[in-house]
Amino acid sequence: MGRPRRRLPDPVRRRAGQRHTAGPARGDAPAPGGAAEGWRGHRPGLRHGRHAAGAQSPLPRSAHRRRLGRAAVAGRGRVRALDGEKSTARRDAGNSATVNQYLLALLWAIVGAGGGWLVRRGSVKLARLEGLEPGSKRWQEIGPPILGAVLFATFALVITPFPLLIVRSLFGLVLVQVIFFDFEHRLILDRVIFPSMALALLVSLSPLVGSHAGLWQQPWWMGILMGVIAGVLFLLLALAGSAIFKAEALGFGDVKLALFMGLLLGWPYTFTALFYGAFLAAFGVIVFAVRNRSLKGTIAYGPYLAAGALILLLDPLK
Numbered sequence: 012m013g014r015p016r017r018r019l020p021d022p023v024r025r026r027a028g029q030r031h032t033a034g035p036a037r038g039d040a041p042a043p044g045g046a047a048e049g050w051r052g053h054r055p056g057l058r059h060g061r062h063a064a065g066a067q068s069p070l071p072r073s074a075h076r077r078r079l080g081r082a083a084v085a086g087r088g089r090v091r092a093l094d095g096e097k098s099t100a101r102r103d104a105g106n107s108a109t110v111n112q113y114l115l116a117l118l119w120a121i122v123g124a125g126g127g128w129l130v131r132r133g134s135v136k137l138a139r140l141e142g143l144e145p146g147s148k149r150w151q152e153i154g155p156p157i158l159g160a161v162l163f164a165t166f167a168l169v170i171t172p173f174p175l176l177i178v179r180s181l182f183g184l185v186l187v188q189v190i191f192f193d194f195e196h197r198l199i200l201d202r203v204i205f206p207s208m209a210l211a212l213l214v215s216l217s218p219l220v221g222s223h224a225g226l227w228q229q230p231w232w233m234g235i236l237m238g239v240i241a242g243v244l245f246l247l248l249a250l251a252g253s254a255i256f257k258a259e260a261l262g263f264g265d266v267k268l269a270l271f272m273g274l275l276l277g278w279p280y281t282f283t284a285l286f287y288g289a290f291l292a293a294f295g296v297i298v299f300a301v302r303n304r305s306l307k308g309t310i311a312y313g314p315y316l317a318a319g320a321l322i323l324l325l326d327p328l329k
Contacts, residue, residue, distance in 0.1 A: 116167040123163025123180065127156035130188045137200055138192070146195050158187050162321065169325055178214060178226055179324050182207070182275060186317040186324075189268065193313040199264030204271055208238075211274035229277045237281045238273030245269040265312050272320050280323045287319030288312075 131152065135145040145151075162183045170176045185207045193199055215234030217226045227234070249261035273281045292315040299310055 112168065116164045119167035119176075119180075120160040120164035123183075124156045124160035126163070126180070126184045127154075127159025127187060130159065130184055131155045131191070134188055134192050134195075137202060138196060140202075141196075141198070141200070143196050143198075151191065151195055155187050155191055158190075159184060162187070165325060175226055182211070183321060183324060186321050189317045190314040193264070193311045193317075197262075197309065197311050199262070199268055199313050201267070204264070204267050208267075208271050208274055211238075211271060215274060215277065227277075233277045234274045236273075237277050238270045241273035241281050241285070242266055242270030261312060265316065268313050268316055272316065276320065276323055280326075284319040284323045285316065287322055288316035291315040291318055 131154075134155075138145045163180055166176055166179050166183065170179060185203065188203055189199055192203075211234065214226050215229075216231050218231045245261060245266040249263065249266055252261055269285070272284055276284055292310070292312055295310055295315060
């Protein structure tokens with residue numbers, strides 16, 4: 012016979028499947044699958060994120076959150092301060108650039124007024140060389156300086172490359188001279204238009220010499236082609252007008268001006284400028300008819316063509 016087993020006291024005995032509140036008994040292993048989940052679910056300490064037998068933090072969870080929240084807010088404040096400094100610096104730089112641009116426009120307007128005054132003085136001398144008596148009306152005296160100042164200020168605001176600004180401003184002064192001299196004497200001077208053609212031709216050929224100043228945005232031959240086309244077109248219009256009306260409809264000065272515009276503007280801006288010129292000339296005819304109550308007489312077409320070219324010169328991407 013075997014030795015009788017000793018009965019353990021009730022507090023020491025365990026029920027089948029019972030586990031210690033601090034975890035599984037040594038040697039026990041969780042059942043596979045859902046049994047493991049059930050085992051974890053019956054551990055009351057882990058259900059709330061803390062082990063029942065582990066050491067508790069002296070601070071409650073809400074205190075931890077408040078402390079972390081203050082640290083996060085302080086960090087966000089420093090980041091926002093840095094972002095604010097950067098945005099302020101960018102805003103100050105933008106304001107400084109704007110102020111510099113307007114200051115340049117003001118200074119360039121003064122240069123334009125001086126250029127317009129020189130245009131007027133030169134026109135007086137050129138008129139006397141042609142045997143013409145220069146006028147002394149108020150608009151003839153102050154018109155070129157005022158228009159020159161307005162043009163130069165506008166050029167400075169819309170054109171960034173300085174070499175392009177200088178070239179456009181010079182051509183602007185040429186067109187100012189054409190406008191006021193043709194209004195006054197019904198004449199476009201060869202002494203003015205031929206050197207201007209040569210300068211426009213050099214600008215259109217600038218890509219051939221490797222110019223990176225942005226003076227010409229088209230193929231080098233485009234200015235020559237458009238100059239020839241515009242010149243031939245106006246020559247045909249002049250001949251047709253003379254044959255139909257038995258009088259000079261367009262002067263040869265207008266033909267040379269159209270050739271200059273083709274060299275200066277290229278494709279398709281030459282035709283755009285000619286369209287603007289025709290529109291402005293139609294408006295001028297209406298004003299002439301209202302003032303004189305008659306269509307008899309002559310008007311200068313050159314100033315309106317030159318005004319159309321000035322409008323196109325304001326485009327910095329042309």
